[in-house]
Amino acid sequence: MKCSLVSFGQIEIDGRRFDHDVVIEKGRIRRRKKGPSKKQRAAYGHTPLTPDEAVPWSAPLLIVGTGASGQLPITDELYRAAAKRRVEVVARPTAEACELLAAADRKSVAAILHVTC
Numbered sequence: 001m002k003c004s005l006v007s008f009g010q011i012e013i014d015g016r017r018f019d020h021d022v023v024i025e026k027g028r029i030r031r032r033k034k035g036p037s038k039k040q041r042a043a044y045g046h047t048p049l050t051p052d053e054a055v056p057w058s059a060p061l062l063i064v065g066t067g068a069s070g071q072l073p074i075t076d077e078l079y080r081a082a083a084k085r086r087v088e089v090v091a092r093p094t095a096e097a098c099e100l101l102a103a104a105d106r107k108s109v110a111a112i113l114h115v116t117c
Contacts, residue, residue: 001027001106003098003113008068011094011115024101024111025056032112040075048073049112051081056110062087063101065094065113072114 021032
């Protein structure tokens with residue numbers, strides 16, 4: 001899967017541009033719905049990634065793009081939920097996460113990519 005952070009707030013995946021966070025699961029791309037995580041926003045100063053969201057647990061590897069500057073908070077609860085499911089979470093700034101995603105087998109990886117901070 002070809003992926004690149006085009007600019008702050010914009011990502012391109014397989015020739016399609018998105019101006020919002022995305023979730024990739026089984027080769028399908030959908031919008032990240034942050035609503036369930038917003039209740040923890042005050043604690044982090046920004047909406048974190050939590051297991052309350054529709055996290056793509058279907059692959060053994062979850063790549064999380066933490067934004068242009070790597071500022072997306074990821075809660076300890078998410079890491080614990082991943083460990084229970086035997087899913088490895090690799091968090092990197094989104095440009096690096098895109099490189100990892102491009103090199104990975106589509107069947108063995110899922111991703112959540114943050115496009116701002």
